[in-house]
Amino acid sequence: QDLKISIQRVGKPQIKPGTFGMAPMLELNGPATAATAGRSPTVAIFNVAMIGHVNPTFALVQELVRRGCRVHYFLPAVEQICSAAKESGAEVESYLPDMPDLVLEHCGIEEPHEEILPDEQALWERAVWPLASTLLCGEYLIQRCRALGVSVVLYDPMTPHGLLVAQKLNLPKASLVTYPGMGSLADLMKEDRLLRAAKIRAPYGRQVYEKFGVDLEVELLTRRQYFAPVNFITTCDALVAPLPDAPWAMELSQRFRFEPVGCLVSPQAPHVAQARSAASKVPKVLKDGLPVEELTHELAAGHKIIFAALGTMALSDRWSIDSGRASGGNLPPGTTGKEYCQHVWRALLEAMELLGEEYYCVLCAGKQSDALDFLESEDALPSNVIVRTCVPQVEMLNDYASCFLSHVGFNSLQESLMAGVPLVAVPQAVDQPANAMKVQKMSWGVSFLRPMASVTSTALAVALEDVLQVRNRRFRAAVQAAQRDLAGGVQRLAEEVLEL
Numbered sequence: 001q002d003l004k005i006s007i008q009r010v011g012k013p014q015i016k017p018g019t020f021g022m023a024p025m026l027e028l029n030g031p032a033t034a035a036t037a038g039r040s041p042t043v044a045i046f047n048v049a050m051i052g053h054v055n056p057t058f059a060l061v062q063e064l065v066r067r068g069c070r071v072h073y074f075l076p077a078v079e080q081i082c083s084a085a086k087e088s089g090a091e092v093e094s095y096l097p098d099m100p101d102l103v104l105e106h107c108g109i110e111e112p113h114e115e116i117l118p119d120e121q122a123l124w125e126r127a128v129w130p131l132a133s134t135l136l137c138g139e140y141l142i143q144r145c146r147a148l149g150v151s152v153v154l155y156d157p158m159t160p161h162g163l164l165v166a167q168k169l170n171l172p173k174a175s176l177v178t179y180p181g182m183g184s185l186a187d188l189m190k191e192d193r194l195l196r197a198a199k200i201r202a203p204y205g206r207q208v209y210e211k212f213g214v215d216l217e218v219e220l221l222t223r224r225q226y227f228a229p230v231n232f233i234t235t236c237d238a239l240v241a242p243l244p245d246a247p248w249a250m251e252l253s254q255r256f257r258f259e260p261v262g263c264l265v266s267p268q269a270p271h272v273a274q275a276r277s278a279a280s281k282v283p284k285v286l287k288d289g290l291p292v293e294e295l296t297h298e299l300a301a302g303h304k305i306i307f308a309a310l311g312t313m314a315l316s317d318r319w320s321i322d323s324g325r326a327s328g329g330n331l332p333p334g335t336t337g338k339e340y341c342q343h344v345w346r347a348l349l350e351a352m353e354l355l356g357e358e359y360y361c362v363l364c365a366g367k368q369s370d371a372l373d374f375l376e377s378e379d380a381l382p383s384n385v386i387v388r389t390c391v392p393q394v395e396m397l398n399d400y401a402s403c404f405l406s407h408v409g410f411n412s413l414q415e416s417l418m419a420g421v422p423l424v425a426v427p428q429a430v431d432q433p434a435n436a437m438k439v440q441k442m443s444w445g446v447s448f449l450r451p452m453a454s455v456t457s458t459a460l461a462v463a464l465e466d467v468l469q470v471r472n473r474r475f476r477a478a479v480q481a482a483q484r485d486l487a488g489g490v491q492r493l494a495e496e497v498l499e500l
């Protein structure tokens with residue numbers, strides 16, 4: 001069937017005549033119990049093509065498969081992510097086989113709406129594409145999950161695909177919250193913007209109900225995320241960000257339950273380091289992979305290893321676009337990922353010269369062709385710094401790093417804590433400023449809020465030296481305590497899923 005959708009106006013989503021060919025409701029209704037009778041549980045997982053959202057799930061897939069479950073993982077066609085899902089033991093499923101190159105985030109927003117002001121464009125897009133992609137893919141997903149005999153649905157709450165399938169087929173369901181809860185996004189949850197987003201969602205929500213008979217409750221203020229009645233947060237209690245005193249937070253508390261289950265980081269699970277990388281020419285100084293020979297030599301000499309990685313949001317997704325808008329004031333408006341990264345890198349390189357040869361740094365710079373254009377030449381690096389496009393982060397933290405200079409995205413934060421490595425935090429946007437405040441408060445390291453102003457070469461050198469000094473044991477002791485609190489998440493979550 002041709003399921004192409006044409007979203008022509010924000011107030012009037014119009015479906016091209018004949019495109020949805022309404023299937024009889026009875027064919028889609030009811031639980032998929034017949035197919036599952038007498039067989040192992042079949043788990044359907046729905047996710048987006050974002051590294052921070054998929055990486056925590058691969059250890060869970062491994063554990064569910066080990067316990068006899070069949071796992072079908074619905075993913076966009078991003079090679080690195082799909083390969084990792086297969087390696088973890090899942091059967092990878094498409095959102096829409098007839099459109100293998102479908103990008104969920106592009107659905108419904110191809111033609112900008114003329115009434116949307118430029119500074120509201122991101123709000124409009126974020127409200128539209130999850131629902132437009134659900135209208136596009138929903139019929140196939142329901143039919144496919146029914147045919148598979150799915151027993152339980154897990155999904156990333158960024159989109160409602162899994163919620164739609166579970167409600168239509170009367171299946172148990174839960175969302176996987178791979179960040180420290182909505183409290184970490186409080187600075188972005190301004191009530192006027194939430195109300196505008198709800199108004200944008202309303203006509204699409206009506207179309208979903210007319211098509212599938214499922215109410216996604218798009219009028220809720222908290223439908224920035226499509227939570228289920230039960231939601232598992234992939235961390236421990238101590239890392240969950242508290243909710244503020246606000247109407248949206250009250251709505252969240254009254255309507256949804258959130259259960260911290262512990263950390264899902266596992267050295268044995270696949271880990272995607274780079275996805276959707278640019279096809280541009282990478283500077284010759286940049287290579288992939290761990291510099292094992294150099295690291296082995298530095299460790300043998302008793303030198304301290306600093307690992308610096310600022311995350312895929314800055315290095316890829318937001319390299320050339322404004323990150324300040326999503327930072328809650330942590331970055332100046334208009335600051336791009338490139339500007340943020342190069343500011344931190346410039347200070348780091350000068351700090352490494354100040355620290356001297358007893359310190360060694362592995363710097364991940366991504367695959368942008370202009371990543372190092374702030375250097376006088378590609379070879380103008382301190383002798384105690386080596387640059388890589390990307391490295392296996394969990395392996396680097398567990399086997400080599402003494403300190404992690406990080407944007408403190410939630411996965412990176414937890415991976416560092418689970419490896420027992422203290423941090424120097426330079427947050428960018430979204431939940432990262434809240435994570436950085438937690439790093440400082442819990443003595444897991446040193447944090448630089450508003451890094452475009454606070455990060456200087458001298459300040460960075462002092463922070464790195466402070467964290468790495470043997471006499472300063474408080475950072476490592478605090479990190480080890482967190483490590484104990486976070487442990488056991490994979491097994492705990494697998495048991496929760498089987499309980500469902």
